[in-house]
Amino acid sequence: MFKKWMTVLSKCALFRGINPEELNIVLACLNPKVSSYDKNESVTVFGEKFSGLGVVLAGEVVVVKDNAAGNRVIMAVNGPGEMFGEMAAFSEDGVWPATVVARGACTVMLLPAGKIVGSCERSCGSHKMLITNMLIIVSDKALMLHRKVEYLAIRSMRGKISTFLLEQYKRTGKDTFMMPLKRNELADFLNVSRPSLSREMSRMRDEGVIDFHRDSIKIKQVDVLRSMAG
Amino acid sequence: MFKKWMTVLSKCALFRGINPEELNIVLACLNPKVSSYDKNESVTVFGEKFSGLGVVLAGEVVVVKDNAAGNRVIMAVNGPGEMFGEMAAFSEDGVWPATVVARGACTVMLLPAGKIVGSCERSCGSHKMLITNMLIIVSDKALMLHRKVEYLAIRSMRGKISTFLLEQYKRTGKDTFMMPLKRNELADFLNVSRPSLSREMSRMRDEGVIDFHRDSIKIKQVDVLRSMAG
């Protein structure tokens, strides 16, 4: 039944430590719903009734939040095997805390939240593992948000840009790399305006700290960048 | 042994649904460490080795984060029965993601993280409950951070102030209430400078939207405030 998605699901953090045979049993237990979406189609809408823990099976989704002023903040970009709605799954109000939009054609699986904590009728042994995995996942999510808060708490734009670039530098281990976000998306992520971001990056280029062309970026003075990060 | 703290602990979300006799057994299992601190003393320091899940027994602690630029951001204020370090408890790196400072004289309990998920030798039945509680707690924490991100994502100071006041208004249900934070702390929380905050609040008072004197504040035009929140 879920044979098609086994490879992806085995990579999903929720099912870590559960072997294929058990996974099949657990999935039958959880009774998930698989749906496909086109580009820019809404998978979930902020404030609507919570429909279940999401797992991306194919394609990519973007988790966004619109504040009333009309600014769209990108919370995350999730690919195959990644999840969304982990936090809402165990909240009381039972509504989506964010909007999830298909970044391109994609397929997602929605798991009813109650089934995860609720004790299984057939008392399948992987349920405890599932809950423990869930705990780790939500903790990681919380830490990610913690990091996000740190980003937003940086007052100056230079600080934000420098911090972001240094994180990429550390992640890739190279001083020349591709930006994982378009200017628009980066501006959203750093919570600044797009033209101001361009201007500041250009200034940094003029000063010889970095060099870039479109998506390709090169860090020329790591130490200077570090001093600007805070 | 923990008789002195039973009243507080029974109110702690971690032990919800566990009756006093079981609580004693569970506590013995967890082997917690109780310590006292003076005002402004550090309970935990950012980056240092994780020492365990914290529970405030008496007094208050402030969870803060200093960014390298020297700005101190208040993450939370925790009183008796409240916890800190929930996220770090299940992260890999095993260091404190924030600094916790005693707001006044206080007593806290530290629970070794491993003991919570690790299966109990005496296989005491409340362990599953403990893990489930932990899941709910961490989810709530994540949602709280989510809300925090929303606050920080608000561009204008007016928007921040309005949002904060409306939240208090909703919480107390009254249009006149006491500010739960000093100006200093509020400025930190909203991530703005203290004089700018005072100035903006004075402007709002001049415009007749609000009225205030020190800690006491009155909302005069809720609808206008709402339109300013975003």
Place this chain on the structure above:
DNA sequence: TGCTTTTGGTAACCGTGGCTACCGTTTTTA
């Protein structure tokens, strides 16, 4: 009780960064 510390309001100055507008380039779609 007087002294010190903390807290909060106000004012002047000015830099960062938001906004709008425009244009060239790249990518997508028909």
Place this chain on the structure above:
DNA sequence: TAAAAACGGTAGCCACGGTTACCAAAAGCA
């Protein structure tokens, strides 16, 4: 392959809010 849409850099304008400095009131402490 032409038309349309998305993307990214640049420029000018100016307001929001950071910074510093100072003072008054309140609270803590001797």
